[in-house]
Amino acid sequence: MQIFKFGGASVKDAKGVRNVAKVLKTTGPKQKVVVISAMGKTTNALEYIIDLYFEKNKDFSAAIAELKKAHYDILDELFEDKNNPAYTKVNYFFDELSIFFDRNKSPNYDFVYDQVVGFGELISTSIISYYLKSVGLENSWHDCRNLIYTDDTYRDAEVNWDNTQQKILKHINPDELSLTQGFIGSDQNNFSTTLGREGSDYTAGIFAYCLNAENVTIWKDVQGVLNGDPNVFENTTLLEQISYEEAIELAFYGASVIHPKTLQPLQQKEIPLFVKSFYNPENPGTKVGKGKLLNPLLPCFIVKRNLVFMSLSTLDFSFFVEENISEVFALFHKHQVKVDLIQNSAISFSVCVDNKFKNVDKLIEILKAKFKVTYQKGVSLFTIRHYDDEAIARIEKDKTILLRQMHKETIQLVAT
Incomplete structure (x- = not known):
């Protein structure tokens, strides 16, 4: 099973x-579960549609129509037979999307985000499932919301592992080619949930x-895991x-090639992970598993870009102690603000x-009510693992460094 x-x-x-x-024919289609994301920038387009919906913007309907046309253009290129059931399935999901917006009261x-963005994955997997069938690759399409069960922490849901395993073992035939969606699940009330961006x-x-x-x-558009994003470094x-x-x-x-949550379940059962190029499926790519560091x-x-750098101190210049830090982190948690770097001194x-x-x-x-707060938006956080002097100089060149934090194997630099 792969x-x-x-x-x-x-x-x-x-x-x-x-x-x-082509990749499935090259590697063999049987005994596989294929997890597929939304097509291209579809998730971004759906996020834009959600924003228009809340703004009651007149461009809302046109944005949905534009997204639908983009998918129909792909359908028209893939299928000579315009009566292929893929058209009906895609139309059904866009109707469901419109119905949700019409009926939603929340x-x-x-x-709302979680009820909407998953349509990208549902539509893409439907198109691909029907296309694979049209070229002789039989497969079973599964709605992942019926397989992965989570809590109701919308946009960053936690998996209910017992219920999820029961459903997957019940519905997935290990001898077949199965297609399903990345990123999405459902909660105890059957509302859609998502596992966080890049959750596929x-x-x-x-x-x-x-x-x-x-x-x-x-499968990615790069040859494997590189020692830096080639679009940046x-x-x-x-x-x-x-x-x-x-x-x-x-x-x-923050390495973008592998999602932070992906590796823990694989490590528990020592299941190796490969990152390969979908342009060159024969190449070995990168292996993540037991062995060399x-x-x-x-x-x-x-x-990581477009972060916010904040410094806090007490209003009376007293020490910034455990009680203060505990209070601040409780507020971070309450407002769903993720902390990427921490540094403290006696008073800040x-x-x-x-x-x-x-x-x-x-x-x-809220913080200003109890602390002196200074902040700067739009900063970048650079991390170098296994750094040396040359690597540090390469990153610091032509930048203003706001904070530097160095450990044995890692250095982090907040810069503008």
Whole structure:
């Protein structure tokens, strides 16, 4: 049993869909669960539609129509027969999307988000399932909301592992080719939930764990895991082998190739993960598993952008102690603000935070009632694993460094 995951970039158009079929024919279609993301920038488009909905913007209906047309263009390129049931299935999901918006009474953004964005995955997997059938690759399509059960923490749901494993073992035939969606699940009330952005990798890990899979392969538009994002850093190098522990470290600091939650269930059962190029499926790519920490061993570069750097101190210049820190972290948790870096001194406390849920402005106003707060938006957090002097100089060049934090194997730099 193998788990394959194809991201949005790999299925962004008709050519990408055909390439999925090519990869499955090359590797053999049987005994596989294929987890697929929304096509291209569909999730971004649905996020934009949600914003228009809450703004009551007149462009709302046109944005849905534009997204529907983009998917119909892909359908028209893939199917000569315009009566293929793929058209009916896609039309059904867009009707369901419109019905939700018409009937929704909830003002909760996170709830609405989770009911809407999963349509991207449902539509993409439907198109791909019917296309694979049309080229002789029989498969079973599964709605992942009937397989992965979670709590109701919308946009960042926690998996109910017992219920999820029962459902997956009941509905997935290990001898077949099964297609399902990444990123989505459902809660105890059958409302849709999501596992966090880039959660499709995590979905693949969940299926691998529950099915005791032989391995997981994440198919990407790069040759494997590189020691830095080639769109950001020059002269990157392919990492042939990464240990589970090192991969978790890289994911924790924000390496975009592997989702942070993906590796834990795989490590528990020592299921290896491969990251390969969907352009060159024969190439070995990168293996994550037991073995060497890193091969080759060289500096790895990670960057997170558009963060907020905050410094807090007490209003009376007294020590910033455990009680203050506890209170601040309770507020971070309440407002869903993720902390990426912490540094404290006797009288101050500095953090670099992610504004993913757009609650930082509200949080700052609350903090100002009890602390002196200074902040700077739009900063970047650079992390170098296995750093050396040359690597540090490379990152610091032409930047203003606001904070530097150095450990044995890792250095982090907050910069503008």
